[in-house]
Every structure is written in C-alpha cells, then in structure tokens.
Amino acid sequence: MPSSFPRVAVLVGSLRAGSVNRRLARALAALAADRLAFAFVEIGDLPLYNDDLWTDAGGPAPVERFKAQVAAADAVLLVTPEYNRAVPGLLGNALDWGSRPQGKSSWAGKAAACIGASPGAIGTAAAQVHLKAQMVTLGMIVMGHPEFYLSFKPEDFGPDGTVVNDQTAAFMNAYADAFARHVARLSSGK
Numbered sequence: 001m002p003s004s005f006p007r008v009a010v011l012v013g014s015l016r017a018g019s020v021n022r023r024l025a026r027a028l029a030a031l032a033a034d035r036l037a038f039a040f041v042e043i044g045d046l047p048l049y050n051d052d053l054w055t056d057a058g059g060p061a062p063v064e065r066f067k068a069q070v071a072a073a074d075a076v077l078l079v080t081p082e083y084n085r086a087v088p089g090l091l092g093n094a095l096d097w098g099s100r101p102q103g104k105s106s107w108a109g110k111a112a113a114c115i116g117a118s119p120g121a122i123g124t125a126a127a128q129v130h131l132k133a134q135m136v137t138l139g140m141i142v143m144g145h146p147e148f149y150l151s152f153k154p155e156d157f158g159p160d161g162t163v164v165n166d167q168t169a170a171f172m173n174a175y176a177d178a179f180a181r182h183v184a185r186l187s188s189g190k
C-alpha cells in the first residue's frame, strides 16, 4: 500500500559499495519511516552534463527518469560526502541536470535539506557550506537548522544498518522530526 507520509527523494553523492553516506541515509530512512517515505533516486547513471544532449524530445533517458522521480517527491534530501572540502562531482552533476531546461527546474520551491558523513572530524561541514549556498540559488526551500554533520564511527551502526549509538539515534530522530515539520509547513503553505 502506498505510504501517506510525505515523499522524500534521497540523492546520495557516492557510488562506493561501502559508502558511509549511503549507510547513514539508509539508517535515517529506517528511523524516520513512521513520518517520511524516503525514495532513493539513482544518480550514478546520469551522463556528465552536456547541453548538447537535450533534444526536442527531452534529455537522455536516465535524466528524464531522474527528473520524473524528483518531481514526484514532496521534498529532497541531499546526502553528501566531502571531497576536497567541497561537494563530489557526482552530486553536482545531478544538481545541474535537475536545473535544466531553463524554466523547468526540478528544484524550484522544493522543500530540501542536506546531511553528510565523513570519517574526519568536521563531518562534511565544509562541503555543506558550498552545497547549501547552491541549494538556495537553485530555489530550494532549505532547512537551515538543525545542521547535520556526522563524524562517522563504524561502531555506531549495526550490521543491519540501524544506529546503535543512543546519542546519534536521538539526534537523527530529532532531525527527522524537524525535517518532517519543515516539509509539512511548506505543504500547508504556512
């Protein structure tokens, strides 16, 4: 049965099988499943952005599929690794495809947030500064607070992907609540 919860399109900026960001996103999706319906959107099959790939019929098939999946969602969650203090090209490429054709952006007016994890101490804070600025420019209605920077510790996550560190689980729960409120506020026009 389809869920009646707000639909959140989740874009993960890593293709690695062992991605800590994907593990984080899955754990948050499981934890928030009683409030939000997360749908993971594939971005690894999008070609590198090239204006020439648009035709009168539209974009390449993966781009059309990607834009349709984002359009069907009430909100967007970007899950970013930090590469060289910035956002990985994979995620930037997806944002670029979504932003075109002009006047048909996938992002304008979408409720949105970003989170990220890295093994380092600052947990993607530097990358998210760039990403949030770009999200605002793209017209997303970005949840600024709470911020979500995770210094990833493998021992905090169980083999089934659940969060086993109580403090981390409590923070993730509070974050899911705040994001659900952000999405609801926008849906109700308040």
Ligand SMILES: Cc1cc2nc3c(=O)[nH]c(=O)nc-3n(C[C@H](O)[C@H](O)[C@H](O)COP(=O)(O)O)c2cc1C
Residues within 6 Å of the ligand: 014, 015, 016, 018, 019, 020, 021, 022, 081, 082, 083, 084, 085, 086, 117, 118, 119, 120, 121, 122, 123, 124
């Ligand atoms: C090209 C590259 C650049 C990186 N730069 C940073 C960085 O600036 N800050 C950081 O905390 N970690 C950096 N890392 C380490 C990543 O945080 C780490 O590989 C992380 O696991 C990537 O996310 P993923 O597991 O979801 O793929 C970098 C990794 C790569 C491959």
